[in-house]
Amino acid sequence: MTEKLVVIGNGMAAGRVLDNVFETAPDRYAVTVFGAEPRVNYNRILLSPVLSGEKAFEDIVTHDDAWYAANGVNLRKGVNVVAVDRAAKTVTDSTGAVTKYDKLLVATGSNPFIIPIPGVNLPGVVTYRDLDDVNAMLAAAEKGGHAVVIGGGLLGLEAAAGLAVRGMKVSVVHLMPTLMERQLDAAAGYLLQGAMEARNVDVITKANTKAIFEQDGRAAGVLLDDGRTLPADLVVMAVGIRPNASLGKDAGLAVNRGIIVDDEMRTSDADVFAVGECVEHRGQCYGLVAPxxxxxxxxxxxxxDDPAPRYEGSFLSTKLKVTGVDLFSAGDFADGPDRDEIVLRDAARGVYKRLVLKDNTLIGAVMYGDTADGSYFFELVKSGEDVSDIRDTLIFGRTFAGGASADPNAAVAGLPASAEICGCNGVCKGTIIDAIGAKGLTDINGVRAHTKASASCGSCTGLVEQILAMTLGDGFQKAKVEPMCGCTDLGHDDVRRLIVAKELKSIPQVMQELEWKTSCGCAKCRPALNYYLLCDWPQEYTDDSQSRFINERVHANIQKDGTYSVVPRMWGGMTSPSELRAIADVADKFAIPAVKVTGGQRIDLLGVKKEDLPAVWADLNNAGMVSGHAYAKGLRTVKTCVGTDWCRFGTQDSTGLGIKIEKFMWGSWTPAKVKMAVSGCPRNCAEATCKDVGVICVESGYEISFAGAAGLHVRQTEFLCKVATEDECMETIAALTQLYREQGRYLERMYKWSVRVGIESIRAAVVDDAAKRRMLYARFVLSQKTAQIDPWAERVAGKEAYEFAPIRQLDLAEAAE
Amino acid sequence: MTMHMNDWIDVGAVDDVPVRGSRIVRAPEGDIAIFKAADGEVFALRDKCPHKGGPLSQGIVHGRSVTCPLHNWIIDLETGEAMGADHGCSNVVALKVQDGRIFMDARRLAAAFA
Incomplete structure (x- = not known):
């Protein structure tokens, strides 16, 4: 006699149980399935592609009407079971009908968790669970407007990305500091946030939703507990799920968070099984498909009747289904004292991989950007095999562990034409391929010019190059970046970007992470790296004096005979009898052979012996003078004229302003030297129009210009802007200098930088965008906090004393044979 | 016979030379630069670039070479030879390290200034 199997729920878990049962015993059960949704079974995890429009509902159906018919399954679409009578072994459904069972399977899944705040029941608030939710979102998206997704987990982000593709202005509100914190570590969460933002999804973290407010009877926005409000035509609640165990509870089954099952998946009633998100097994509830x-x-x-298989819990892995965002995590990836980690970062490609090991086994993996080896790592986590032998190359994945090698272009080749390649400019793969064909493009610059792909942040450059390679075959020659030096293939800009993105904070770390070809660099890269690290991590990086050119290491200028020249600061070119007297005394005392007035309005003492430097500085310090940084890739001089103090043409206090600027900016390190000048009137006696930064005072304010030169090249400055007050003048100059500090390549003078990045882009950041200017200014001010220490005084006090004394002085007797 | 007990002159402690840096031994004939590579190994060269006599001790030490501060010639610390396309040699002085002290070969010192 055929036994009766009743299945409550028609989701993925139920479908899979039936697939497996029919495979071994096709005729054993007469099956009745109750499905709350008025449709056949479908792959719920592919709802996101339906939302984004990449798939239709038909594409994600797993069991169609024909399947139910062929297997003799009585599917009750849109019918709920309202009661279970375990004594009578019957279920009562919402139509009042009673169905008998021999075996019962509860597969009621989960319910979206609704945070108990005012307004959750308003029209316009949806959850993200089934096709009806997707349809509700699609209907809302058709009208456009704002959507707020509450919850930055897997579902919330997929919903957000889909709604953004559908043209809504989307914000994700997330309680925790980083997205998907249960599946990702902070670094990957940060990369993910960038990827979401590149998809025009605003991400607001550490944000607690207080209420959903209404207008005209509908949800109109979200109120955060810090008082911020976000407009919303649609609110998607995606903060998590809860096992739907109420029916099991009503039926008198043992229920905790979910319906409790044993390793045989039996509930407290031996004839009643439960499966999926409604169950609790060994204290664990699952919300992913693999378990x-x-x-x-x-x-x-x-x-x-196969007694062998038992369920002993699952290892979890997660993938986010947002086109172009590759993300994978598996196992346990928390830090711990008994754990090791292996991290690979490739900031240019947006790749982050982190493996967590414990006792020589892999226990967790987080991957972002390149997840090709996700399943490989997941298998290693599940198997718990000893990875000591492959540990050295483990992070590189299966290829290096001896498996099949992957075609590097395969990932891009597999993307649909609609896949977005350049997030900054919203350029998709098809557009790039079309442009390559139509315009006959052969290189990355051509693609940039015609499509804007890779023209902004450049992080998709690798992908665009793969598309070029794929489309042109051998006709594509990869653009060559001028490497920083022979120690690396990376150019200055890449190195710099990677230092920031990977948070590299020491020279050895940069060399390790960026795969330097030499053990400790060379005289070209080390000073550049030292500068980049100093500029990018002003509060944290410790200056490496051995990576400084000699002049900056000993704070004086080496001369052809190995002696040094010493130039004390004269603020704004002003000096005094006592300073001059001190300089004269120093020159006499140390028999300094030459004293010269420089072009920067100060005095140079030439021919000082290295051993004498600290003593010379001590005397100059005692007279109130500090290092003039005449040797530095940094602020040199601020030349001034006498301005309104003395000059009958002067319009402003140019001397005073020059001194103010110099006192504010001295000590700052820059990619190359920076010379400034302030002239009190357009007659320009301070020659401000051939300086890196020049100010010309006029009756109504201050004209700031920059990017001049009067050396190897002679260039007049470019007009930057005119400001009304000294304060604005200082803010603008500091912001300009900071932008140059952040963008300039080491040894690239300001005028060369300005040509490379474009005067307009500089003006846009420093003049047009007040917020950006203030940020730059703030970063400059922060950096100055640790920069304004007189290096001479430090050395007078004994710092790096070994620099200035021989290790040993041999007498004639010792040295003679 | 030499005038002192030992042919090896103690010029100082290895620890007194900065890693990737150098110190000078001032001899009557001129300066000897003692270099310490990143791996801690020490070398000694006449402190005079074969190009225009620049003080090599003031250069940046990288790998087993030093870049002259005056015109960026790169000198091999082991041989004293200019590397790359440049030609010239700065004489090497033999060293040995014992108990953390650096000893310079006195017999070869004069030859370095030849």
Missing amino acids: LFEMAKVIAARLT
Whole structure:
């Protein structure tokens, strides 16, 4: 006699159980399935592609009407079971009908968790669970407007990305500091946030939703507990799920968070099984598909009298289904004292991989950007095999562990034409391929010019190059970046970007992470790296004096005979009898052979012996003078004229302003030297129009110009802007200098930098965008906090004393044979 | 016979030379630069670039070479030879390290200034 199997729920878990049962015992059960949704079974995890429009509902159906018919399954679409009578072994459904069972499978899934705040029941608030939710979102998206997604987990982000593709202005509100914090570590969460933002999704973290407010009877926006409000035509609640165990509870089954099952997937009633998100097994509830399938296998075995398989819990892995965002995590990836980690970062490609090891086994993996080896790592996590032998190359994945090698272009080749390649400019793969064909493009610059792809942040350059290679075959020659030096293939800009993106904070770390070809660099790269690190991590980086050119290491200028020249600061070119007297005394005392007035309005003492430097500085310090940084890739001089103090043409206090600027900016390190000048009137006696930064005072304010030169090249400055007050003048100059500090390549003078990045882009950041200017200014001010220490005084006090004394002085007797 | 007990002159402690840096031994004939590479190994060269006599001790030490501060010639610390396309040699002085002290070969000192 055929046994009666009743299945409550028609989701993925139920479908998989039936697949497995019919495979081994097709005729054993007469099956009735109750599905709350008015449709056949479909792959719920592919709802996101339906939302984004990449798939239609038909594409994600797993069991169609024909399947139910062929297997003799009585599918009750849109019918809920309202009661279970375990004594009578019957279920009562929402139509009042009673159905008898021999075996019962509860697969009621989960419910979206609704945070209990005012307004959650308003029209316009949806959850993200089934096709009806997707349809509701699609209907809302058609009208456009704002959507707020509450919850920055897997579902919330998929919903957000889909709604953004559908043209809504989307914000994600997330309680925690980083996205998907349960599946990702902070670094990957940060990369993910950038990727979401590149998809025009605003991400607001550490944000607690207080209420959903209404207008005209509908949800109109979200109120955060810090008082911020976000407009919303649609609110998607995606903060998590809860096992739907109420029916099981009503039926008198043992229920905790979910319906409690044993390793055989039986509930407290031996004839009642439960599967999927509604169950709790060994204290664990699952919300992902893999455990469901493992459970389904065990139940099917029980239902077909195979006693062997048991369910012992699942390792979890997560993938985010947002086109162009590759993200994978598996296992346990928390830090711990007994754990090691292996991290690979490639900031240019947006790749982050982190493996967590414990006792020589892999226990967790987080991957972002390149997840090709996700399944490989996941298998290693599950198997718990000893990875000591492959540990050295483990992070590089299966290829290096001896498996099949992957075609580097395969990933891009597999993307649909609609896949977005350049997030900054919203350029998709098809557009790039079309442009390559139509315009006959052969290199990355051509693609940039015609499509704007890779023209902004450049992080998609690798992808665009793969598309070029794929489209042109051998006709594509990869653009060559001028490497920083022979120690690396990376150019200055790449190195710099990677220092920031990977948070590299020491020279050895940069060399390690960026795969330097030499053990400790060379005289070209080391000073550049030292500068980049100093500029990018002003509060944290410790200056490496051995990576400084000699002049900056000993704070004086080496001369052809190995002696040094010493130039004390004269603020704004002003000096005094006592300073001059001190300089004269120093020159006499140390028999300094030459004293010269420089072009920067100060005095140079030439021919000082290295051993004498600290003593010379001590005397100059005592007279109130500090290092003039005449040797520095940094602020040199601020030349001035006498301005309104003395000059009958002067319009402003040019001397005073020059001194103010110099006192504010001295000590700052820059990619190359920076010379400034302030002239009190357009007659320009301070020659401000051939300086790196020049100010010309006029009656109504201050004209700031920059990017001049009067050396190897002679260039007049470019007009930057005119400001009314000294304060604005200082803010603008500091912001300009900071932008140059952040963008300039080491040894690249300001005028060369300005040509490379474009005067307009500089003006846009420093003049047009007040917020950006203030940020630059703030960063400059922060950096100055640790920069304004007189290096001479430090050395007078004994710092690096070994620099200035021989290790040993041999007498004639010792040295003679 | 030499005038002192030992042919090896103690010029100082290895620790007194900065890593990737150098110190000078001032001899009557001129300066000897003692270099310490990143791996801690020490070398000694006449402190005079074969190009225009620049003080090599003031250069940046990288790998087993030093870049002259005056015109960026790169000198091999082991041989004293200019590297790359440049030609010239700065004489090497033999060293040995014992108990953390650096000893310079006195017999070869004069030859370095030849």
